Amino acid sequence: MKTERLPETIQRNTPMPATPRKNRQPSSGKTVSQQERIKQEEFQEEAVAHINALYNYALHLTMNPDDANDLVQETYLKAYKFFDSFEKGTNCKAWLFKILKNNYINKFRKNAREPGKVDYDLIKDFYHSIKDAQSDSEDLNAGYFKSLMHDEVYQALNSLPDEFREVIQLCDIEGFTYEEIANMVESPIGTVRSRLYRGRKLLRGKLNEFAKKYGYNTDTEEST
Amino acid sequence: MNCKKAQALLSAAVDGELSLKEQQEFEAHIAKCADCQREFREAQKTKNIIREKIVRFKAPQSLVNSIIRLTETTTG
Numbered sequence: 001m002k003t004e005r006l007p008e009t010i011q012r013n014t015p016m017p018a019t020p021r022k023n024r025q026p027s028s029g030k031t032v033s034q035q036e037r038i039k040q041e042e043f044q045e046e047a048v049a050h051i052n053a054l055y056n057y058a059l060h061l062t063m064n065p066d067d068a069n070d071l072v073q074e075t076y077l078k079a080y081k082f083f084d085s086f087e088k089g090t091n092c093k094a095w096l097f098k099i100l101k102n103n104y105i106n107k108f109r110k111n112a113r114e115p116g117k118v119d120y121d122l123i124k125d126f127y128h129s130i131k132d133a134q135s136d137s138e139d140l141n142a143g144y145f146k147s148l149m150h151d152e153v154y155q156a157l158n159s160l161p162d163e164f165r166e167v168i169q170l171c172d173i174e175g176f177t178y179e180e181i182a183n184m185v186e187s188p189i190g191t192v193r194s195r196l197y198r199g200r201k202l203l204r205g206k207l208n209e210f211a212k213k214y215g216y217n218t219d220t221e222e223s224t
Numbered sequence: 225m226n227c228k229k230a231q232a233l234l235s236a237a238v239d240g241e242l243s244l245k246e247q248q249e250f251e252a253h254i255a256k257c258a259d260c261q262r263e264f265r266e267a268q269k270t271k272n273i274i275r276e277k278i279v280r281f282k283a284p285q286s287l288v289n290s291i292i293r294l295t296e297t298t299t300g
Protein backbone atom coordinates (compact mmCIF):
# COMPACT_ATOMS: atom_id res chain seq x y z
CA MET A 1 0.00 0.00 0.00
CA LYS A 2 1.76 3.07 -1.27
CA THR A 3 -0.01 5.75 0.66
CA GLU A 4 0.38 4.00 3.94
CA ARG A 5 1.58 6.08 6.82
CA LEU A 6 4.78 4.91 8.32
CA PRO A 7 4.68 4.12 12.00
CA GLU A 8 6.44 6.58 14.22
CA THR A 9 9.01 5.41 16.67
CA ILE A 10 9.02 6.11 20.37
CA GLN A 11 11.53 6.22 23.11
CA ARG A 12 11.40 3.19 25.30
CA ASN A 13 9.50 3.68 28.53
CA THR A 14 7.84 6.81 27.28
CA PRO A 15 4.62 6.87 29.20
CA MET A 16 1.49 7.15 27.14
CA PRO A 17 -0.06 10.56 27.45
CA ALA A 18 -2.94 10.11 29.80
CA THR A 19 -6.23 9.71 28.07
CA PRO A 20 -8.13 12.93 28.52
CA ARG A 21 -10.57 12.25 31.25
CA LYS A 22 -13.40 14.51 30.50
CA ASN A 23 -16.21 14.26 32.89
CA ARG A 24 -18.47 13.11 30.20
CA GLN A 25 -22.08 13.97 30.58
CA PRO A 26 -24.48 11.58 28.98
CA SER A 27 -24.94 12.93 25.48
CA SER A 28 -28.38 14.14 24.70
CA GLY A 29 -28.80 11.77 21.77
CA LYS A 30 -27.74 8.58 23.42
CA THR A 31 -28.09 7.70 27.02
CA VAL A 32 -25.06 5.93 28.44
CA SER A 33 -25.56 4.31 31.78
CA GLN A 34 -23.46 5.43 34.69
CA GLN A 35 -22.05 1.93 34.92
CA GLU A 36 -21.04 1.94 31.29
CA ARG A 37 -19.28 5.27 31.68
CA ILE A 38 -17.27 4.00 34.62
CA LYS A 39 -16.28 0.98 32.60
CA GLN A 40 -15.20 3.20 29.70
CA GLU A 41 -13.02 5.30 31.93
CA GLU A 42 -11.46 2.34 33.68
CA PHE A 43 -10.81 0.67 30.37
CA GLN A 44 -9.17 3.73 28.92
CA GLU A 45 -6.97 4.13 31.96
CA GLU A 46 -6.03 0.48 32.39
CA ALA A 47 -6.04 -0.93 28.87
CA VAL A 48 -5.61 1.85 26.33
CA ALA A 49 -2.43 2.87 28.15
CA HIS A 50 -0.74 -0.22 26.71
CA ILE A 51 -1.55 0.48 23.08
CA ASN A 52 2.03 1.19 22.03
CA ALA A 53 3.30 -2.07 23.49
CA LEU A 54 0.48 -4.00 21.85
CA TYR A 55 1.07 -2.33 18.51
CA ASN A 56 4.74 -3.27 18.61
CA TYR A 57 3.92 -6.82 19.55
CA ALA A 58 1.42 -7.00 16.68
CA LEU A 59 3.99 -5.55 14.28
CA HIS A 60 6.49 -8.18 15.27
CA LEU A 61 3.95 -10.95 14.89
CA THR A 62 2.49 -9.85 11.56
CA MET A 63 5.41 -7.95 10.04
CA ASN A 64 2.83 -5.73 8.44
CA PRO A 65 1.50 -2.37 9.71
CA ASP A 66 -2.01 -2.92 8.27
CA ASP A 67 -2.38 -6.33 9.86
CA ALA A 68 -0.95 -4.99 13.10
CA ASN A 69 -3.57 -2.25 13.06
CA ASP A 70 -6.40 -4.75 12.57
CA LEU A 71 -5.05 -7.07 15.19
CA VAL A 72 -4.81 -4.34 17.82
CA GLN A 73 -8.33 -3.14 17.04
CA GLU A 74 -9.77 -6.63 17.33
CA THR A 75 -7.86 -7.16 20.54
CA TYR A 76 -9.31 -4.05 22.14
CA LEU A 77 -12.78 -4.87 20.92
CA LYS A 78 -12.57 -8.26 22.57
CA ALA A 79 -10.89 -6.88 25.67
CA TYR A 80 -13.62 -4.30 26.13
CA LYS A 81 -16.33 -6.91 25.75
CA PHE A 82 -14.69 -9.09 28.38
CA PHE A 83 -13.30 -6.33 30.56
CA ASP A 84 -15.57 -7.45 33.40
CA SER A 85 -13.68 -10.74 33.52
CA PHE A 86 -10.33 -8.96 33.89
CA GLU A 87 -9.12 -9.42 37.44
CA LYS A 88 -8.42 -5.99 38.88
CA GLY A 89 -4.95 -5.66 40.28
CA THR A 90 -3.43 -8.24 37.94
CA ASN A 91 -1.26 -7.28 35.00
CA CYS A 92 -3.55 -5.75 32.40
CA LYS A 93 -0.78 -5.61 29.82
CA ALA A 94 -0.21 -9.37 30.13
CA TRP A 95 -3.94 -9.96 29.81
CA LEU A 96 -4.08 -7.88 26.61
CA PHE A 97 -1.02 -9.59 25.15
CA LYS A 98 -2.64 -12.95 25.70
CA ILE A 99 -5.80 -11.84 23.90
CA LEU A 100 -3.76 -10.44 21.04
CA LYS A 101 -1.72 -13.60 20.70
CA ASN A 102 -4.87 -15.76 20.64
CA ASN A 103 -6.42 -13.46 18.06
CA TYR A 104 -3.30 -13.66 15.97
CA ILE A 105 -3.28 -17.44 16.07
CA ASN A 106 -6.93 -17.67 15.10
CA LYS A 107 -6.65 -15.09 12.37
CA PHE A 108 -3.41 -16.18 10.79
CA ARG A 109 -3.45 -19.86 11.62
CA LYS A 110 -3.54 -20.84 7.98
CA ASN A 111 -0.47 -18.83 7.20
CA ALA A 112 1.01 -19.18 10.63
CA ARG A 113 4.65 -20.00 10.69
CA GLU A 114 5.51 -23.39 12.01
CA PRO A 115 7.16 -23.10 15.39
CA GLY A 116 10.89 -23.25 14.93
CA LYS A 117 10.73 -22.15 11.33
CA VAL A 118 11.41 -18.71 10.01
CA ASP A 119 9.54 -17.40 7.02
CA TYR A 120 12.34 -15.53 5.33
CA ASP A 121 10.06 -14.51 2.49
CA LEU A 122 7.82 -12.72 4.93
CA ILE A 123 10.73 -10.89 6.44
CA LYS A 124 12.02 -10.04 2.99
CA ASP A 125 8.59 -8.73 1.99
CA PHE A 126 8.48 -6.67 5.15
CA TYR A 127 11.74 -5.02 4.37
CA HIS A 128 10.70 -4.47 0.77
CA SER A 129 7.43 -2.87 1.77
CA ILE A 130 9.36 -0.60 4.07
CA LYS A 131 11.70 0.26 1.24
CA ASP A 132 8.82 1.07 -1.13
CA ALA A 133 7.04 3.19 1.40
CA GLN A 134 10.24 4.94 2.24
CA SER A 135 10.98 6.02 -1.30
CA ASP A 136 7.45 7.41 -1.53
CA SER A 137 7.77 9.63 1.47
CA GLU A 138 11.41 10.20 2.01
CA ASP A 139 10.96 12.68 4.81
CA LEU A 140 8.56 10.72 6.98
CA ASN A 141 10.60 8.73 9.46
CA ALA A 142 12.78 7.55 6.63
CA GLY A 143 15.77 7.73 8.88
CA TYR A 144 14.25 5.38 11.38
CA PHE A 145 13.34 2.86 8.75
CA LYS A 146 16.73 3.04 7.21
CA SER A 147 18.26 2.31 10.55
CA LEU A 148 15.76 -0.47 11.10
CA MET A 149 16.56 -2.11 7.78
CA HIS A 150 20.23 -2.02 8.36
CA ASP A 151 19.98 -2.76 11.99
CA GLU A 152 21.81 -5.95 12.69
CA VAL A 153 20.13 -6.40 16.05
CA TYR A 154 16.66 -6.26 14.58
CA GLN A 155 17.57 -8.68 11.82
CA ALA A 156 19.26 -11.02 14.24
CA LEU A 157 16.19 -11.12 16.47
CA ASN A 158 13.87 -11.70 13.52
CA SER A 159 15.98 -14.51 12.19
CA LEU A 160 15.48 -16.56 15.36
CA PRO A 161 12.91 -19.36 15.34
CA ASP A 162 9.59 -18.03 16.63
CA GLU A 163 9.60 -19.90 19.91
CA PHE A 164 12.86 -18.22 20.91
CA ARG A 165 12.12 -14.82 19.45
CA GLU A 166 8.82 -14.69 21.28
CA VAL A 167 10.17 -15.28 24.79
CA ILE A 168 13.06 -12.87 24.25
CA GLN A 169 10.65 -10.23 23.07
CA LEU A 170 8.26 -10.74 25.98
CA CYS A 171 11.05 -10.81 28.54
CA ASP A 172 13.66 -8.36 27.33
CA ILE A 173 11.55 -5.85 25.43
CA GLU A 174 8.25 -5.98 27.28
CA GLY A 175 9.59 -6.87 30.71
CA PHE A 176 7.11 -9.60 31.61
CA THR A 177 7.90 -12.02 34.42
CA TYR A 178 8.52 -15.70 33.69
CA GLU A 179 5.17 -16.54 35.20
CA GLU A 180 3.39 -14.11 32.90
CA ILE A 181 5.34 -15.37 29.88
CA ALA A 182 4.63 -19.00 30.76
CA ASN A 183 0.95 -18.17 30.87
CA MET A 184 1.08 -16.34 27.55
CA VAL A 185 2.96 -19.01 25.63
CA GLU A 186 1.13 -21.78 27.48
CA SER A 187 4.27 -23.61 28.54
CA PRO A 188 5.81 -24.37 31.93
CA ILE A 189 8.21 -21.86 33.47
CA GLY A 190 11.06 -24.35 32.96
CA THR A 191 10.41 -24.19 29.22
CA VAL A 192 10.50 -20.40 29.30
CA ARG A 193 13.82 -20.55 31.12
CA SER A 194 15.42 -22.91 28.65
CA ARG A 195 14.05 -21.09 25.62
CA LEU A 196 15.51 -17.85 26.93
CA TYR A 197 18.82 -19.56 27.55
CA ARG A 198 19.00 -21.11 24.10
CA GLY A 199 17.48 -18.09 22.38
CA ARG A 200 20.03 -15.70 23.81
CA LYS A 201 22.81 -18.06 22.85
CA LEU A 202 21.53 -18.21 19.27
CA LEU A 203 21.08 -14.48 19.20
CA ARG A 204 24.59 -13.91 20.36
CA GLY A 205 25.86 -16.11 17.54
CA LYS A 206 23.83 -14.11 15.00
CA LEU A 207 25.08 -10.81 16.36
CA ASN A 208 28.63 -12.01 16.04
CA GLU A 209 27.95 -13.09 12.45
CA PHE A 210 26.63 -9.64 11.60
CA ALA A 211 29.52 -8.03 13.36
CA LYS A 212 31.95 -9.98 11.24
CA LYS A 213 30.03 -9.51 8.01
CA TYR A 214 29.60 -5.77 8.30
CA GLY A 215 32.58 -4.98 10.39
CA TYR A 216 30.45 -3.72 13.25
CA ASN A 217 31.62 -3.85 16.76
CA THR A 218 28.76 -5.21 18.83
CA ASP A 219 30.82 -4.48 21.88
CA THR A 220 29.94 -7.75 23.47
CA GLU A 221 33.34 -9.32 23.79
CA GLU A 222 34.89 -9.37 27.19
CA SER A 223 38.49 -8.33 27.02
CA THR A 224 39.42 -10.64 29.83
CA MET B 225 26.11 -26.91 42.04
CA ASN B 226 27.55 -28.30 38.82
CA CYS B 227 27.77 -26.60 35.42
CA LYS B 228 24.69 -28.34 34.12
CA LYS B 229 22.56 -27.02 36.96
CA ALA B 230 24.13 -23.58 36.63
CA GLN B 231 23.24 -23.43 32.95
CA ALA B 232 19.67 -24.45 33.69
CA LEU B 233 19.45 -21.47 36.04
CA LEU B 234 21.40 -19.06 33.85
CA SER B 235 18.56 -17.21 32.13
CA ALA B 236 16.66 -16.90 35.39
CA ALA B 237 19.81 -15.47 36.98
CA VAL B 238 20.05 -12.89 34.19
CA ASP B 239 16.40 -11.92 34.67
CA GLY B 240 16.40 -11.86 38.46
CA GLU B 241 14.00 -14.80 38.60
CA LEU B 242 15.93 -17.02 41.00
CA SER B 243 14.91 -17.80 44.53
CA LEU B 244 17.26 -16.54 47.21
CA LYS B 245 18.70 -20.00 47.72
CA GLU B 246 19.21 -20.56 43.98
CA GLN B 247 20.77 -17.13 43.66
CA GLN B 248 23.30 -17.88 46.38
CA GLU B 249 24.19 -21.25 44.90
CA PHE B 250 24.47 -19.80 41.43
CA GLU B 251 26.74 -16.99 42.60
CA ALA B 252 28.92 -19.45 44.49
CA HIS B 253 29.27 -21.52 41.31
CA ILE B 254 30.20 -18.69 38.93
CA ALA B 255 32.64 -17.35 41.49
CA LYS B 256 34.77 -20.40 40.88
CA CYS B 257 33.74 -21.46 37.36
CA ALA B 258 35.11 -19.16 34.67
CA ASP B 259 33.13 -20.79 31.86
CA CYS B 260 29.76 -20.30 33.50
CA GLN B 261 30.69 -16.81 34.56
CA ARG B 262 31.57 -15.87 31.00
CA GLU B 263 28.34 -17.35 29.71
CA PHE B 264 26.38 -15.46 32.33
CA ARG B 265 28.00 -12.15 31.36
CA GLU B 266 27.40 -12.78 27.68
CA ALA B 267 23.75 -13.56 28.26
CA GLN B 268 23.43 -10.35 30.26
CA LYS B 269 24.97 -8.36 27.44
CA THR B 270 22.73 -9.95 24.85
CA LYS B 271 19.71 -8.98 26.92
CA ASN B 272 20.99 -5.42 27.23
CA ILE B 273 21.61 -5.13 23.50
CA ILE B 274 18.02 -6.17 22.78
CA ARG B 275 16.63 -3.77 25.37
CA GLU B 276 18.61 -0.86 24.03
CA LYS B 277 18.68 -1.39 20.29
CA ILE B 278 15.28 -2.66 19.22
CA VAL B 279 13.31 0.13 17.59
CA ARG B 280 9.89 0.77 19.05
CA PHE B 281 7.00 2.24 17.13
CA LYS B 282 4.27 4.49 18.27
CA ALA B 283 0.76 3.30 17.56
CA PRO B 284 -0.68 5.52 14.80
CA GLN B 285 -2.92 8.24 16.19
CA SER B 286 -5.77 6.99 13.99
CA LEU B 287 -5.55 3.65 15.74
CA VAL B 288 -5.55 5.24 19.18
CA ASN B 289 -8.58 7.31 18.24
CA SER B 290 -10.47 4.36 16.87
CA ILE B 291 -9.86 2.39 20.07
CA ILE B 292 -11.17 5.25 22.18
CA ARG B 293 -14.20 5.61 19.90
CA LEU B 294 -14.73 1.89 20.13
CA THR B 295 -15.23 2.02 23.87
CA GLU B 296 -17.76 4.77 23.39
CA THR B 297 -19.86 2.93 20.85
CA THR B 298 -19.59 -0.62 22.10
CA THR B 299 -21.67 -1.97 24.88
CA GLY B 300 -19.64 -4.53 26.71
Ligand SMILES: [Zn+2]
Pocket residue numbers: 226227228230253257258259260261
Ligand atom coordinates in the same frame (compact mmCIF):
# COMPACT_ATOMS: atom_id res chain seq x y z
ZN1 LIG C 1 30.26 -23.97 35.56
